Structure formats: C-alpha cells, structure tokens
Amino acid sequence: HAFSWLDQRADEEAKHVRATWGDEPIRVLTGWPLISGLPLEHIAWFRRHCPAQFAAAERFLFVNDFIGCRLTGQLCMDPSDASITQLMNIAAGDWDERLLEVAGIERRQLSPIQPSGVIVGRITQEAAAATGLPQDTLVVNGAHDQYCAAVGAGVTWPGRVLLSCGTAWVLLTVPENLATGLSSGMAISRHAVEGRWGAIRSLGGVGASLEWLLDHVWGGAGAGKKRERLYDAIDDAAARTPPGAGGVLFLPMAGGHAASYGPAGGGFLNLAISHTRDHLARAIMEGTACELRWAVDEMQATGIEVAELTMVGGAAKSPVWPQIVADILHVPVTVPSLKDAATRGAAILAGVGAGCFSDAEAGFAAWRGPENRLSPTVAHRQFYDERYVQYQATARLMASRAG
Amino acid sequence: HAFSWLDQRADEEAKHVRATWGDEPIRVLTGWPLISGLPLEHIAWFRRHCPAQFAAAERFLFVNDFIGCRLTGQLCMDPSDASITQLMNIAAGDWDERLLEVAGIERRQLSPIQPSGVIVGRITQEAAAATGLPQDTLVVNGAHDQYCAAVGAGVTWPGRVLLSCGTAWVLLTVPENLATGLSSGMAISRHAVEGRWGAIRSLGGVGASLEWLLDHVWGGAGAGKKRERLYDAIDDAAARTPPGAGGVLFLPMAGGHAASYGPAGGGFLNLAISHTRDHLARAIMEGTACELRWAVDEMQATGIEVAELTMVGGAAKSPVWPQIVADILHVPVTVPSLKDAATRGAAILAGVGAGCFSDAEAGFAAWRGPENRLSPTVAHRQFYDERYVQYQATARLMASRAG
Known part of the structure; x- marks a missing residue:
C-alpha cells in the first residue's frame, strides 16, 4: 500500500x-x-x-x-x-x-x-x-529531491536561494537557524548538509504560464526538437520586446497572489490592439518575475537573507528570462551550465559516503562546472520597481474581486 | 484642399x-x-x-x-x-x-x-x-453612409437599432423625437427618411478584438479564403465552448468602458491553465456583447426604445456571435442575408428619386430579402445577467485603476 x-x-x-x-x-x-x-x-x-x-x-x-x-x-x-x-x-x-x-x-x-x-x-x-x-x-544515504538539487547547485549557505523552475516554481533557501526558518512561514526541513536548515516555498503553476502560451498561442503541441524550437521562438519574441511588454501586465494563472483568494486569478491586462503575442511572451516573463520578487520580498521581510539566486529547470534555459528575474529582483542570478542539479547533488552525497569528498560542499566545489552569472541591469531598476508596484496593486485588486 | x-x-x-x-x-x-x-x-x-x-x-x-x-x-x-x-x-x-x-x-x-x-x-x-x-x-440626393445602411437594413422606425460591425461597432437608432435623441448623449443627425431622427454611438475598436485574436493567437495573416477559414475556425471554437467561456472574462482593447479612462483597458481575466484559445474566442464574443449591452442599457435609460437589433458587417457573418448578442442583450437580433446594407440603402434612395418607390420604407420592403431572426435564449438569461453584472464590475475596477 x-x-x-x-x-x-x-x-x-x-x-x-x-x-x-x-x-x-x-x-x-x-x-x-x-x-x-x-x-x-x-x-x-x-x-x-x-x-x-x-x-x-x-x-x-x-x-x-x-x-x-x-x-x-x-x-x-x-x-x-x-x-x-x-x-x-x-x-x-x-x-x-x-x-x-x-x-x-x-x-x-x-x-x-x-x-x-x-x-x-x-x-x-x-x-x-x-x-x-x-x-x-x-x-x-541520500536526501529529498529538492535538497539534492540544493547540494548540486551549491545552495547550502545562508544567502543562497535555489529557484527550481518547472510547472511550479520552487524556492529553496538556507535560513541562518531554525527560528528564522520557522518565522518565515515557509516549509522547513533539515538540510542535506548537517547542521544546516532549508526553507521551501512553492509558487504552484507559475512556471506553467509560458507553457500555456506555447500550447495555446504559439501553435503548441509537438514534442522534442519541435517543441524546443517553439520555446526558442518565444525567447526571441521576448528578447525583441523592450522591458515593460508595451504595458501588458500578466498575472500568473495559478500560484500567484492574485489567485490567493480565487481559483483563477490569471490574466493579461492593459491589452491594446497594437499588442502582439510577442508582448504576451514578455509580459509572462515579467509577471512571473514580479510574483517571484513578491515571494522573495516576503522571505526577506522575515529575516531570511537573499544574496543571490541559482536558477535551474525549464525557465533557466531561456536566454532572456533569467536576466529579467535578475533585473526585477535586483539580485544576481546564477545559471549553472551543468543540468540536472538534483542528480548531481545525489551523486555528490554518494561521493561523500564513498570518501571521494570530505563533505557535500567540497563535492559541489569539485563538480561545480561553468556558470552563467547575470547581474541586475542598473538602468532598468527604477522602471521595474514601478512595474512591480503596479503588479502588486493589480494582483491585490484582482484578489479582492475574486474574494 | x-x-x-x-x-x-x-x-x-x-x-x-x-x-x-x-x-x-x-x-x-x-x-x-x-x-x-x-x-x-x-x-x-x-x-x-x-x-x-x-x-x-x-x-x-x-x-x-x-x-x-x-x-x-x-x-x-x-x-x-x-x-x-x-x-x-x-x-x-x-x-x-x-x-x-x-x-x-x-x-x-x-x-x-x-x-x-x-x-x-x-x-x-x-x-x-x-x-x-x-x-x-x-x-x-443620397445620405451619410451610416444612414444609407439604416435605410438598407430597415432601421427607420423607433425601436429599431442597427449594429454595424467593423473595426468599430456602430450603433444607429431612431429616437422618437429630437429631444429624446439629444438627451441620450449620442450623436444626433436628421435621418435619410424625412421627419425621422437618427442617433449614433460608436464603440471604437470593440470589433477589432476578434481580428486581434485571429492575427495573434490563431496564426493570423493571410487574406481572402485563407483568412475566412480562420474566422470559421474561431467560430467553431466559440460554438463548442459553453456560455461563460469557462469563466474567462474579456474586456475590449479599445472603445469599452474599461478603456474610458486609460489608453489600454483591454484584457483577459480569470485565466487558468486549463483554458485554451477556444475560451479566448468565446470570451471575446461574450465580452464585446456585454460592452454592447452596456451601451444599449444607457440608450434605454435615456428613453430610447430598443425593440430589436439588426446586425450587419463582419461579426454578423458569424454563426455564433449574433446569437450571443441576442442572449446577452435579451433583444431579438435580425441578420439580413443580403450583404452591403449601405449600398442597398443608397440604391433605395435612388429608386425613390427615380419614382420606383413611394418612399424609402417601401423600397426596403421591396428589397428586404430573407433574414435570419434570432430570439434570445430564455434558458441562458439568468446566467448571462450575472455575467454582465460581473463584466460591469470588472470594467469599472479596471477603469478606476487606470485613472
């Protein structure tokens, strides 16, 4: 059973x-x-x-x-x-x-x-x-998959945050101590690294938004290479659209603050006839990043340190999205070039057991591989700050309507 | 010049x-x-x-x-x-x-x-x-194009309303007298039929919404037969989606109440991952019909009689949209099978001048041709009434946000 x-x-x-x-x-x-x-x-x-x-x-x-x-x-x-x-x-x-x-x-x-x-x-x-x-x-002895990923992505010190981008976006960070973790309201676990703590928060369905766009606006279906080419096309569309998405505001269809009081809080707002699906693509990337910033702001407000973000999974493969995340959160974003952080983390733990590494952090240092480090774009800071305020106000308005 | x-x-x-x-x-x-x-x-x-x-x-x-x-x-x-x-x-x-x-x-x-x-x-x-x-x-001596269309569609008596569906949706109706017309706040003209008045209100850009969907979500571009097939596909999508569009609410991208205080008030709201572009198509037809009802309600509130609606132009060709309009407005909708009401109206006026017809109304009676008369669906009345209230509340909320 x-x-x-x-x-x-x-x-x-x-x-x-x-x-x-x-x-x-x-x-x-x-x-x-x-x-x-x-x-x-x-x-x-x-x-x-x-x-x-x-x-x-x-x-x-x-x-x-x-x-x-x-x-x-x-x-x-x-x-x-x-x-x-x-x-x-x-x-x-x-x-x-x-x-x-x-x-x-x-x-x-x-x-x-x-x-x-x-x-x-x-x-x-x-x-x-x-x-x-x-x-x-x-x-x-291994670890829970999210904590294997944390080991494989080096998220074992306070200040580091792992963002695993799948259908849901899952944030995993390392609170200084148990009390800080518990006061954050996140789900707290003992980390795979002894003596460390982990705090998890899931933005369920946020990441599925771009997949929705691909399926229903970008002609969808297909698999493998064909589907990857559609993702490439969406990335190109987002890249050629300036910050602000022509004013289009996207609220994630699930897992966002707008949906917190209703089953379906998602939407595209401020649409004008002059907008194209390129604007929808950029709006999704910016809207999900705003939602993410909101969650990270709440983490920081409870005393959890956020010095940098390591992004893995689907959205991390985009040449555009991680930079948008860095710009909207004002946090450096690291995208490891090695994929499958969870598998690598499990292998590191096996290496520790086999005596190859003195500990998990030594294993990560040895197998870290090249990384793409993205700094927040200073020139966009004020613009995105205003957009974030607009995003929050709109999401609250939508939530009040659904409630 | x-x-x-x-x-x-x-x-x-x-x-x-x-x-x-x-x-x-x-x-x-x-x-x-x-x-x-x-x-x-x-x-x-x-x-x-x-x-x-x-x-x-x-x-x-x-x-x-x-x-x-x-x-x-x-x-x-x-x-x-x-x-x-x-x-x-x-x-x-x-x-x-x-x-x-x-x-x-x-x-x-x-x-x-x-x-x-x-x-x-x-x-x-x-x-x-x-x-x-x-x-x-x-x-x-002819008449203004909208009034030629009114003659060609038989909208020369109080109670009749012509809805010309192009990029903008233009309402033309026949107020009982000049005072009623002026108090409606609509643009008042002397009608092509002597002694009658006409009142016009344009919902600018409302009709362009479906064209936007066709261009940006349905693969767009193309012309002639190819483009018509895309409209057919959108009609099929709207027809197979039940009333309510799965909860998706569409606000027109221009010309609607939501846009009255801002340049871009359009949007899709209540989006969930489970929605498809079929829901977007149905939502556009229902949202534009809600916007239309709002305008017609305002006309009626100032004393203009609305007994039936004659729909011509692009949206009138749809096998779905006119019925949605009838259902949401609770008004019988007539779709003439003869196209080009304005040209026919001009020809009727020429016929009057040439002595073929005693007056424009006799000309219309002679050239009326077959019509598709759609009655409001009683079973959907309460559902659509609630949806309309939701639509108005949301549009007002959006307008307050933009202002």
Missing part, C-alpha cells in the same frame, strides 16, 4: 489533528504545515480504514528507506526526507513520540534517521541479482 | 469654439459633440492658416455635394450629411448663421440642404464623357 503526497484522502485525519493539536503547534514542532498529503495523516488514515493490514504491518517505510532496505537489508532514513513525514521533531532531528502516537505506530517500525552522505550498506547478493548492479556496491 | 474627419489639425479651433460657446450649446444646436474633425473647425482652421486661398474660395463643398455638382452642375446637400458638418441647426434642418460666422463663410458658399431621395439633376455631357455613365442619368 503506497500513498503519494498528492493523495488527499486523509483530509479527515488532518482535520482531527488540527482540532486536537492546532495548526501552529504542528508547524513549529515539525517544520511543515498541516496538510493532508503527509505520512502522519496517511498512516492515521490507514489505521482507521484498514485496521487488519495496519495491525499486521511490521514497518512503515518511505520510498527511499524502502529501496535502501531492499538493496542492503539496512534501515536508514535521511533528515530532509524525514522532515516531510510530519512525524519528526524538526529541532531534535528525531522521530517524535507524541506524533508517532497520533499516527498509531511505534519508533521501532520506522528507520533510524541518519545524516545524508553516510553509508547505508552494500548491495546484497539477492539485490545484485535482481538489479544487475555489482554486489557490494556502496549504498549511501 | 480636402480634410477627412480623422484629421485632427483643427484642435486649436475646437478649443476656441469650446471657450466661446461651450460644449453643450454646440451639441444641442448641431446634434453633434464638439470634436476637432468636423467641417466647422476645419474651415476655421483653413481660414486662419491659408488666408489667401480662403479668401479666393467660392464654395465650400463636401464629398457628396462636390461629386453631385461635378456630375450635374447642381448644388445639393442632404440632411444626414449636413448634420455632421457642425454647421447645421439640427432642429431647423438648415445652415445656422451663427455657426457660419464662426467658420467665416456665408450661406451662398454652401449647397442648399434638400431631402434624401430628391433628384439633384442629370449627368451633363461633360460628366458623361469623363465617367462613361450615360448622359441624362438621374443623380439622386
């Missing part, structure tokens, strides 16, 4: 925990807000709805320690993955007895939490036969 | 008239608001900037009486064209001495105003040679 984090069936259990514990105590204790898609709630659901299987269950494993156990016979959980179970005391870095009681399980049914980068074990004869991997291959 | 109504050079002269007469007295006296593109202001400009030519000018003719004069040697102006010179007393139907004085000309320099449909004269030998038209061909 497996549950994904998108699985909302445990809504009743989340309500029950909320009623007995309250939202804020759970958030401060575990680092994560009370949502129905986390293991605490899923296990409680399982206990209530499948009592026989629940009673017969020997262990409750997650994807990572389940696979680790099948490969090596050893049980080992890592801190950043454990942070998202809502079963761990974030400050202590260990399973919390009271939360285990809510779930109805015992400590011995979970894997012990050990640092990322320690050796879990070696691949057994049986696992070697099943997987084709050489017997005795070292298996090292 | 010729001036078109788009020629704004006489802005200073309009300001001068405004300062000495005031906007409202001019509007009540002439039926038309004081704008810098009308002959009163153009002639005053000509007097000031070209004093020698002005002093030497024997006559001041407009396109219609100039051509009539060249064809027949006779001077004859029609009431609906004279209404738009800002030199005519709308109530009296004759040139106004005080206005002529402002322009600096004398009555003998203008053609006498005679009813539409009277004979101007016959084509002279010289004109026959120059044009290839048979000598002695009858030339009949």
Whole structure:
C-alpha cells in the first residue's frame, strides 16, 4: 500500500489533528504545515480504514528507506526526507513520540534517521541479482529531491536561494537557524548538509504560464526538437520586446497572489490592439518575475537573507528570462551550465559516503562546472520597481474581486 | 484642399469654439459633440492658416455635394450629411448663421440642404464623357453612409437599432423625437427618411478584438479564403465552448468602458491553465456583447426604445456571435442575408428619386430579402445577467485603476 503526497484522502485525519493539536503547534514542532498529503495523516488514515493490514504491518517505510532496505537489508532514513513525514521533531532531528502516537505506530517500525552522505550498506547478493548492479556496491544515504538539487547547485549557505523552475516554481533557501526558518512561514526541513536548515516555498503553476502560451498561442503541441524550437521562438519574441511588454501586465494563472483568494486569478491586462503575442511572451516573463520578487520580498521581510539566486529547470534555459528575474529582483542570478542539479547533488552525497569528498560542499566545489552569472541591469531598476508596484496593486485588486 | 474627419489639425479651433460657446450649446444646436474633425473647425482652421486661398474660395463643398455638382452642375446637400458638418441647426434642418460666422463663410458658399431621395439633376455631357455613365442619368440626393445602411437594413422606425460591425461597432437608432435623441448623449443627425431622427454611438475598436485574436493567437495573416477559414475556425471554437467561456472574462482593447479612462483597458481575466484559445474566442464574443449591452442599457435609460437589433458587417457573418448578442442583450437580433446594407440603402434612395418607390420604407420592403431572426435564449438569461453584472464590475475596477 503506497500513498503519494498528492493523495488527499486523509483530509479527515488532518482535520482531527488540527482540532486536537492546532495548526501552529504542528508547524513549529515539525517544520511543515498541516496538510493532508503527509505520512502522519496517511498512516492515521490507514489505521482507521484498514485496521487488519495496519495491525499486521511490521514497518512503515518511505520510498527511499524502502529501496535502501531492499538493496542492503539496512534501515536508514535521511533528515530532509524525514522532515516531510510530519512525524519528526524538526529541532531534535528525531522521530517524535507524541506524533508517532497520533499516527498509531511505534519508533521501532520506522528507520533510524541518519545524516545524508553516510553509508547505508552494500548491495546484497539477492539485490545484485535482481538489479544487475555489482554486489557490494556502496549504498549511501541520500536526501529529498529538492535538497539534492540544493547540494548540486551549491545552495547550502545562508544567502543562497535555489529557484527550481518547472510547472511550479520552487524556492529553496538556507535560513541562518531554525527560528528564522520557522518565522518565515515557509516549509522547513533539515538540510542535506548537517547542521544546516532549508526553507521551501512553492509558487504552484507559475512556471506553467509560458507553457500555456506555447500550447495555446504559439501553435503548441509537438514534442522534442519541435517543441524546443517553439520555446526558442518565444525567447526571441521576448528578447525583441523592450522591458515593460508595451504595458501588458500578466498575472500568473495559478500560484500567484492574485489567485490567493480565487481559483483563477490569471490574466493579461492593459491589452491594446497594437499588442502582439510577442508582448504576451514578455509580459509572462515579467509577471512571473514580479510574483517571484513578491515571494522573495516576503522571505526577506522575515529575516531570511537573499544574496543571490541559482536558477535551474525549464525557465533557466531561456536566454532572456533569467536576466529579467535578475533585473526585477535586483539580485544576481546564477545559471549553472551543468543540468540536472538534483542528480548531481545525489551523486555528490554518494561521493561523500564513498570518501571521494570530505563533505557535500567540497563535492559541489569539485563538480561545480561553468556558470552563467547575470547581474541586475542598473538602468532598468527604477522602471521595474514601478512595474512591480503596479503588479502588486493589480494582483491585490484582482484578489479582492475574486474574494 | 480636402480634410477627412480623422484629421485632427483643427484642435486649436475646437478649443476656441469650446471657450466661446461651450460644449453643450454646440451639441444641442448641431446634434453633434464638439470634436476637432468636423467641417466647422476645419474651415476655421483653413481660414486662419491659408488666408489667401480662403479668401479666393467660392464654395465650400463636401464629398457628396462636390461629386453631385461635378456630375450635374447642381448644388445639393442632404440632411444626414449636413448634420455632421457642425454647421447645421439640427432642429431647423438648415445652415445656422451663427455657426457660419464662426467658420467665416456665408450661406451662398454652401449647397442648399434638400431631402434624401430628391433628384439633384442629370449627368451633363461633360460628366458623361469623363465617367462613361450615360448622359441624362438621374443623380439622386443620397445620405451619410451610416444612414444609407439604416435605410438598407430597415432601421427607420423607433425601436429599431442597427449594429454595424467593423473595426468599430456602430450603433444607429431612431429616437422618437429630437429631444429624446439629444438627451441620450449620442450623436444626433436628421435621418435619410424625412421627419425621422437618427442617433449614433460608436464603440471604437470593440470589433477589432476578434481580428486581434485571429492575427495573434490563431496564426493570423493571410487574406481572402485563407483568412475566412480562420474566422470559421474561431467560430467553431466559440460554438463548442459553453456560455461563460469557462469563466474567462474579456474586456475590449479599445472603445469599452474599461478603456474610458486609460489608453489600454483591454484584457483577459480569470485565466487558468486549463483554458485554451477556444475560451479566448468565446470570451471575446461574450465580452464585446456585454460592452454592447452596456451601451444599449444607457440608450434605454435615456428613453430610447430598443425593440430589436439588426446586425450587419463582419461579426454578423458569424454563426455564433449574433446569437450571443441576442442572449446577452435579451433583444431579438435580425441578420439580413443580403450583404452591403449601405449600398442597398443608397440604391433605395435612388429608386425613390427615380419614382420606383413611394418612399424609402417601401423600397426596403421591396428589397428586404430573407433574414435570419434570432430570439434570445430564455434558458441562458439568468446566467448571462450575472455575467454582465460581473463584466460591469470588472470594467469599472479596471477603469478606476487606470485613472
């Protein structure tokens, strides 16, 4: 029986925990807000709805320690993955007895939490036969995918921010300490680097906006090279359109402040007959960057340092978008030329376990590769500041309308 | 020396008239608001900037009486064209001495105003040679193009409204009397049918919105058959999208209430990732219809009767849009199957002059042709009423933002 984090069936259990514990105590204790898609709630659901299987269950494993156990016979959980179970005391870095009681399980049914980068074990004869991997291959304790990406992108020091651009845009940063992290209101985890913290905020659906433009305005469909050429065409369109997009203002279709009180807060505003789809492309890049600045401003307002941003994923491939982000946020943006930061981060942690690197940061330094460093354009600063103010005012107006 | 109504050079002269007469007295006296593109202001400009030519000018003719004069040697102006010179007393139907004085000309320099449909004269030998038209061909006093269209579409009775859909959408209706017309705030002319009045309001740029979608979202460009196929595709898209356009709200890019205080009030709102360009197409048709209802509501609020709407021009060719207009306005919409209402109206007036018809209305009855009559869909009434309220609230919000 497996549950994904998108699985909302445990809504009743989340309500029950909320009623007995309250939202804020759970958030401060575990680092994560009370949502129905986390293991605490899923296990409680399982206990209530499948009592026989629940009673017969020997262990409750997650994807990572389940696979680790099948490969090596050893049980080992890592801190950043454990942070998202809502079963761990974030400050202590260990399973919390009271939360285990809510779930109805015992400590011995979970894997012990050990640092990322320690050796879990070696691949057994049986696992070697099943997987084709050489017997005795070292298996090292990894990390949650966002934290692997943080390791692979060097976002392990306070002041650094990782922006992973997919359908959602996910911000990951490194608060100075747990208290700063918790006061930011972001989702807090123990970092893959021991002693460091991580704070995550997701702008869900923001990144999907350009994909929408590609599909519905740029002729869409297609895959592979054909689709990449459409992205190139959109980049060209945005590049040849001056800052301000001819006045067109774009509000992201999901995950933005405009949508915070309504299901559909997106839109193109200030449209005139003289505008073309080029303006729409530029407006999307600027609007999403404004939304991002808003989130980063809120982070900074709670004491999280933002000295530079490392951008990875789809939007980072654009020759235009990262510079727009740098210009609107007034923050230097680094775009690594090596792709797949998460995979590289996992490999770095494996290297730490294998003794290739003294620690994850040494691994990043060794495998960093060339980077494209973009400085904010001073000449655009005032213009974009005014545009950002206009963006916020409009998004608030839209939110008030939907509410 | 010729001036078109788009020629704004006489802005200073309009300001001068405004300062000495005031906007409202001019509007009540002439039926038309004081704008810098009308002959009163153009002639005053000509007097000031070209004093020698002005002093030497024997006559001041407009396109219609100039051509009539060249064809027949006779001077004859029609009431609906004279209404738009800002030199005519709308109530009296004759040139106004005080206005002529402002322009600096004398009555003998203008053609006498005679009813539409009277004979101007016959084509002279010289004109026959120059044009290839048979000598002695009858030339009949016509009307302003919008009023020719009104005659050709049967919009000559109170309660009837002509909607001419081009880049702008132009509403022409028949107020019961001059006082009702003037209190509507619309631009008032004497109708091509004697004793009737006409009131015009232009929603400038509203109709251009769908053309914008075709050009910038539907792959655009092309002409003739190819372009018509794109319109067909947009019609299909709008037809397969249910009323409400999935919640997408469109504000016209020009000429709408949202744009009344700013240069660019257009936009697509409530956009979600799940929307496609089909929703944009339907949203444009519904949004423009909401804007139209707003204008028609304002007409009705001032006492102008609106019993039915006759739709001609680009949008009338759509198999979807006229029904959306009928549904959102709760007014029956007639779409004549015969095209080119203005040309037909001019021909009807010629027929009146030639004695083929007793009057313009008899001519329309004879040449009416088949019509597509669309009734408002009762089942959609409440839904569209709510959408219209939402549309108005949003347009007002946008206007307040721009102001």
